[in-house]
Amino acid sequence: MTEDRPRPSRAARLYRRLLRLYPAEFRRAYARELSLVFEDCWRDAASLRQRLGFGLRAMTGVLTEAPKAQKEELDVLRHDIRHAFRYMRKEAATTIAIVALLALGMGSATLIFSFANGLFLRPLPYPDADRLVAVDEYSPTDPHEFGDMSAPNYADVRAGTHLLADIGLYTAGTVTLRGDAPAERVRAGQVTDGVFRVLGVAPVLGHTFTPLEDVAGAPRVAIIGEDLWRSRYGGDPNILGRTLDTGNAVYRIVGVMPASFTFPDRSDVWFPRRLDLANETRTDYNSEVIGRLAPGATVKTATDEVGALLTAIHHAHPDADNGWHARVRPLRDVLTADYRAVVTMLLIAVGLLLFIACTNVSNLLLAKASGRVREMAVRRALGATRSRLVRQLVVESLVLAMAGGSLGVLLAYVGVPALLGLVPVDLPAWMNFAVDGRVLIFAGAVSLVTSLVFGVAPSLGASSGDLTPVLRDGDRAGSHGGGHRLWRNGLVIAEVAISVLLLIGAGLMLRSFVAIRTQVLGYDPAQVLSLVVDYPEKRYPSGAPARALLRELSSRLSSLPGVTSVAFGTGIPLQDGWSRIFTIEGRPVPLEKMPFVNHVVVSPGYFRTLGIPLVRGRDFSDADYQVPHVIVVAQAFAAKYWPGENPIGKRVRFGPPAANGVWHEIVGVVGDTRHGHITGEENPTVYLPYGAYNGEVVPNAVIIKTTADPAALARDARERITAFDSTLAVTAVRSLGEVIDRATWRDRLVAWLVGGFALMALGLAAAGLYGVLAYTVSLQTREIGIRMALGASAGAMRQLLMRRGLALTGIGLGIGLAVAFALVRLLASFLYRVSPTDVLTFTIVPAILLAVGLVASAWPARQATRVDPLVALRHD
Amino acid sequence: MRSPALSRDRLHILIAVADRERHGYAILQDVRDRTDGQVLLSPSTLYSAIKRLLDEGLIEELDERPDPDHDDERRRYYRITKAGRHAVAEEARRLQQLLADARATGLLSKRA
Numbered sequence: 001m002t003e004d005r006p007r008p009s010r011a012a013r014l015y016r017r018l019l020r021l022y023p024a025e026f027r028r029a030y031a032r033e034l035s036l037v038f039e040d041c042w043r044d045a046a047s048l049r050q051r052l053g054f055g056l057r058a059m060t061g062v063l064t065e066a067p068k069a070q071k072e073e074l075d076v077l078r079h080d081i082r083h084a085f086r087y088m089r090k091e092a093a094t095t096i097a098i099v100a101l102l103a104l105g106m107g108s109a110t111l112i113f114s115f116a117n118g119l120f121l122r123p124l125p126y127p128d129a130d131r132l133v134a135v136d137e138y139s140p141t142d143p144h145e146f147g148d149m150s151a152p153n154y155a156d157v158r159a160g161t162h163l164l165a166d167i168g169l170y171t172a173g174t175v176t177l178r179g180d181a182p183a184e185r186v187r188a189g190q191v192t193d194g195v196f197r198v199l200g201v202a203p204v205l206g207h208t209f210t211p212l213e214d215v216a217g218a219p220r221v222a223i224i225g226e227d228l229w230r231s232r233y234g235g236d237p238n239i240l241g242r243t244l245d246t247g248n249a250v251y252r253i254v255g256v257m258p259a260s261f262t263f264p265d266r267s268d269v270w271f272p273r274r275l276d277l278a279n280e281t282r283t284d285y286n287s288e289v290i291g292r293l294a295p296g297a298t299v300k301t302a303t304d305e306v307g308a309l310l311t312a313i314h315h316a317h318p319d320a321d322n323g324w325h326a327r328v329r330p331l332r333d334v335l336t337a338d339y340r341a342v343v344t345m346l347l348i349a350v351g352l353l354l355f356i357a358c359t360n361v362s363n364l365l366l367a368k369a370s371g372r373v374r375e376m377a378v379r380r381a382l383g384a385t386r387s388r389l390v391r392q393l394v395v396e397s398l399v400l401a402m403a404g405g406s407l408g409v410l411l412a413y414v415g416v417p418a419l420l421g422l423v424p425v426d427l428p429a430w431m432n433f434a435v436d437g438r439v440l441i442f443a444g445a446v447s448l449v450t451s452l453v454f455g456v457a458p459s460l461g462a463s464s465g466d467l468t469p470v471l472r473d474g475d476r477a478g479s480h481g482g483g484h485r486l487w488r489n490g491l492v493i494a495e496v497a498i499s500v501l502l503l504i505g506a507g508l509m510l511r512s513f514v515a516i517r518t519q520v521l522g523y524d525p526a527q528v529l530s531l532v533v534d535y536p537e538k539r540y541p542s543g544a545p546a547r548a549l550l551r552e553l554s555s556r557l558s559s560l561p562g563v564t565s566v567a568f569g570t571g572i573p574l575q576d577g578w579s580r581i582f583t584i585e586g587r588p589v590p591l592e593k594m595p596f597v598n599h600v601v602v603s604p605g606y607f608r609t610l611g612i613p614l615v616r617g618r619d620f621s622d623a624d625y626q627v628p629h630v631i632v633v634a635q636a637f638a639a640k641y642w643p644g645e646n647p648i649g650k651r652v653r654f655g656p657p658a659a660n661g662v663w664h665e666i667v668g669v670v671g672d673t674r675h676g677h678i679t680g681e682e683n684p685t686v687y688l689p690y691g692a693y694n695g696e697v698v699p700n701a702v703i704i705k706t707t708a709d710p711a712a713l714a715r716d717a718r719e720r721i722t723a724f725d726s727t728l729a730v731t732a733v734r735s736l737g738e739v740i741d742r743a744t745w746r747d748r749l750v751a752w753l754v755g756g757f758a759l760m761a762l763g764l765a766a767a768g769l770y771g772v773l774a775y776t777v778s779l780q781t782r783e784i785g786i787r788m789a790l791g792a793s794a795g796a797m798r799q800l801l802m803r804r805g806l807a808l809t810g811i812g813l814g815i816g817l818a819v820a821f822a823l824v825r826l827l828a829s830f831l832y833r834v835s836p837t838d839v840l841t842f843t844i845v846p847a848i849l850l851a852v853g854l855v856a857s858a859w860p861a862r863q864a865t866r867v868d869p870l871v872a873l874r875h876d
Numbered sequence: 877m878r879s880p881a882l883s884r885d886r887l888h889i890l891i892a893v894a895d896r897e898r899h900g901y902a903i904l905q906d907v908r909d910r911t912d913g914q915v916l917l918s919p920s921t922l923y924s925a926i927k928r929l930l931d932e933g934l935i936e937e938l939d940e941r942p943d944p945d946h947d948d949e950r951r952r953y954y955r956i957t958k959a960g961r962h963a964v965a966e967e968a969r970r971l972q973q974l975l976a977d978a979r980a981t982g983l984l985s986k987r988a
Contacts, residue, residue, distance in 0.1 A: 026927070029927070030923045030926075030927065033899075033900050033923060033951070033952055034900075034919045034920065034923055036900070036901070036949060036951065037900040037901045037904065037919040037922065037923075038919050040901040041901070041904065041919070054916075057916060057918045058918045058919055058920070060918070061918025061919060061920030061921050062918075062920045064920070065918075065920035065921060065923075065924045066920070068924065069924065069927075388931070
């Protein structure tokens with residue numbers, strides 16, 4: 001371009017605008033030339049009349065020619081698609097193989113993407129959900145301590161914040177509904193009025209809580225969910241004003257929430273969380289807080305503000321200063337924190353698998369492409385341009401990819417519910433993994449990209465190059481090209497390397513899962529049934545009446561056939577996370593340094609029922625349940641605080657120093673158990689006899705040891721309890737084996753998925769290796785025949801081919817191992833008691849790969865040397 | 877092998893790029909001058925035809941370069957191919973035959 005060229009005239013600019021009527025491709029090719037010619041003609045027109053005549057001609061020219069070009073474009077596309085289908089019909093076997101490979105790769109990718117979509121992309125079911133935040137306090141020194149807030153701190157933050165438009169406090173729990181209908185345990189949320197405002201969801205009937213209903217002493221009210229309204233109250237239109245009876249108290253129903261609203265998690269009932277600030281402890285981190293960012297506020301500025309508020313609170317209440325900080329995080333990040341890393345890893349795994357599938361497709365197409373070089377050469381000789389041929393091949397790849405992609409979406413559509421069926425726990429209700437528009441767009445985009453990856457390289461190969469030798473020599477000239485062979489070998493090496501990566505990952509995951517499942521739990525889960533009994537505290541108040549109930553239930557359950565022992569505890573192992581801070585007598589520590597213990601309240605026979613060994617001292621005796629203040633501690637607890645000393649007779653107390661709790665004397669030491677969770681660091685455990693703990697908590701988890709299958713006992717146990725008193729609700733009836741399954745489902749699912757992907761990758765790599773060798777053999781049949789006719793032995797030929805196959809495997813293996821070795825550290829956070837460089841995994845995987853490589857090369861090698869030299873020499 | 881009949885415009889363009897290579901505007905001028913302004917192609921008609929002729933391999937595109945007689949804007953030059961010459965010759969024969977037939981039937985004076 002020159003600067004002195006005059007600015008285009010108004011007519012030229014209009015003309016240029018008119019050119020937009022042309023299809024994009026034509027415009028790219030000719031728009032500039034057209035404008036240039038227009039400007040030349042316009043300038044050179046001698047008279048106004050000539051100029052007008054030319055202008056009119058040019059404009060009508062565009063108006064008549066552009067639609068023709070558009071139609072041509074469509075015709076070409078239609079023709080290409082028709083041609084693609086014709087070709088696919090002709091090559092049915094190849095087409096099926098390609099579409100199946102793509103469906104496998106894209107199905108896996110779409111499946112995992114559906115999960116990523118449900119977790120990270122699909123909006124939470126609240127208006128403007130991206131402005132929702134969770135507010136919590138956390139220990140800057142101990143990454144395990146975070147997540148909750150105390151009610152007094154919440155009240156002060158609520159009073160001081162400007163950057164949170166609204167804020168609410170809640171706890172999730174369960175409640176048993178009694179009264180007219182049978183006792184029914186449902187999930188319940190205790191929420192302040194702010195929670196509904198923050199979430200912005202309106203009730204279908206009545207109203208949500210008002211600030212007046214949140215204060216202590218206000219009338220008892222409740223809100224129910226639409227589902228419960230229909231199931232328990234028959235959808236009564238006059239539900240407002242009716243009552244809800246928990247056996248402990250009666251609540252007036254003031255609202256019905258839509259079925260889609262189940263916050264915090266699958267809740268059917270909501271009660272006001274009353275703030276009784278005079279009686280709440282500032283160090284009792286027992287509630288969760290959500291808020292909505294004010295306009296203009298960001299997570300960062302809100303964190304700064306809430307942080308400053310907490311610092312001020314700690315200044316005003318030094319006895320509650322535990323050194324914790326406050327933070328504001330997007331609600332979605334908090335809800336999905338546990339899934340982010342694992343889903344990212346799975347996405348990478350399916351990405352690699354998809355790449356292998358594409359590689360195989362590419363190899364298949366390359367093999368076909370060399371056969372098609374002749375077809376392409378003929379068409380070029382007949383005048384087809386190179387771009388026209390490439391386009392034809394690209395359309396073919398696209399049609400194949402779309403077919404594979406559609407099947408892939410179908411696979412995901414079927415696979416999502418199937419995989420969810422393997423999840424033994426209730427996932428949060430907001431998680432929706434249905435195939436939606438976003439998933440379809442993803443699948444479409446992946447189809448497009450894969451078709452470019454696997455389709456374009458062969459297209460360029462098939463349509464380029466010197467045509468003469470191809471026309472003269474036929475197929476072999478095109479396929480012997482060094483470029484093609486190099487590309488094909490490269491692809492196989494990549495496939496082997498990637499399957500090594502996936503297999504190493506899968507091997508480590510599997511080893512980790514086995515480590516989780518075979519670790520010493522500290523108790524014997526075999527033939528143990530667990531369940532939770534919920535009893536109305538009004539009828540069985542804490543103390544003698546509740547203890548009498550436990551004794552009664554215990555004797556009724558003990559008389560069931562096969563039952564050898566029954567005990568109660570505050571939690572079933574792996575489902576209990578009640579930790580408390582404590583002080584050892586004579587070793588005072590400031591509040592912020594106080595450690596946590598698992599705090600388990602049990603009935604007599606607890607250790608015997610679970611098979612937890614007594615190491616030192618004595619078990620609880622019946623007398624301990626009358627005369628409180630003795631405890632039994634786990635070995636790790638004793639070893640940590642009294643190393644090399646006898647802990648019996650030492651005393652500890654629970655709660656913050658200001659609470660001035662009673663001292664408890666250690667009377668026994670038992671073996672360590674996995675109590676709170678199945679992996680990760682765990683606080684040591686202390687056991688208190690029910691009766692020693694003078695709070696309201698009653699051990700309502702029942703464990704039953706039997707001599708038979710615990711599942712067979714489930715119904716009888718439930719009946720024994722409800723027959724005694726129909727206001728007792730029995731839930732969570734599971735064998736301890738099931739409890740462990742539920743605690744490990746994620747590790748199991750991930751191990752299975754990664755293992756499945758790795759096996760597919762291995763199969764594909766083997767097929768790829770076999771394919772390339774078999775193809776090489778088919779191309780060299782003549783050469784092999786000549787060599788054998790000249791006296792080369794079949795064994796030598798076989799060795800030659802085997803060497804080539806093993807060389808490809810070896811190089812791929814080497815690269816894969818090197819990359820795996822560099823990357824495995826990233827997997828460390830997923831692994832439990834397995835080193836990322838686990839020797840066993842790094843030994844077995846190469847052995848498997850070599851064995852597969854041997855088999856995949858041996859077969860074509862055998863085929864080749866069975867060739868009759870005479871037939872081979874005639875082979876073209 | 878027989879080529880399909882060439883339209884009037886296409887034939888004119890082929891003839892324009894037969895003796896030397898020309899860019900788009902030069903082709904338009906050449907056609908206009910040869911036909912005494914009887915055949916005036918619009919730029920759109922010209923490039924639709926050029927595209928088709930290129931697709932069929934009857935002309936070929938040369939490197940872009942400025943036209944020294946015009947200005948220093950870079951332009952695309954086109955030149956007839958062997959196949960193009962062949963097609964023109966065949967079309968000319970066809971026209972000749974047409975002319976001969978017309979004369980033979982007396983529709984056209986033998987001297988015209």
